[in-house]
Amino acid sequence: MAKGALSNQIRMLRFMAGEMTQAELGLAVGVTRQTIAAIEQGKYSPTLEAAFRIARVFDKPLEEVFQWEEG
Secondary structure, rough: OOOOEEEHHHHHHHHHHHOOOOOHHHHOOOHHHHHHHHHHHOOOOOOHHHHHHHHHHHOOOOOHEEEEEEO
């Protein structure tokens, strides 16, 4: 099975949203600050539900927040 890489624009989107903190985003999404940090750094892939919730916070389509590249 080919391994891919999930990248994201969360840090940039937080900055553009009035420098929203990881804790504020976590609260809006229903996860911890540590979970947001891990997702942002690419160390953890969010659940599909969490990914959609993150995109909704920024009012962006999922594809503008997360990108998948085949490996």
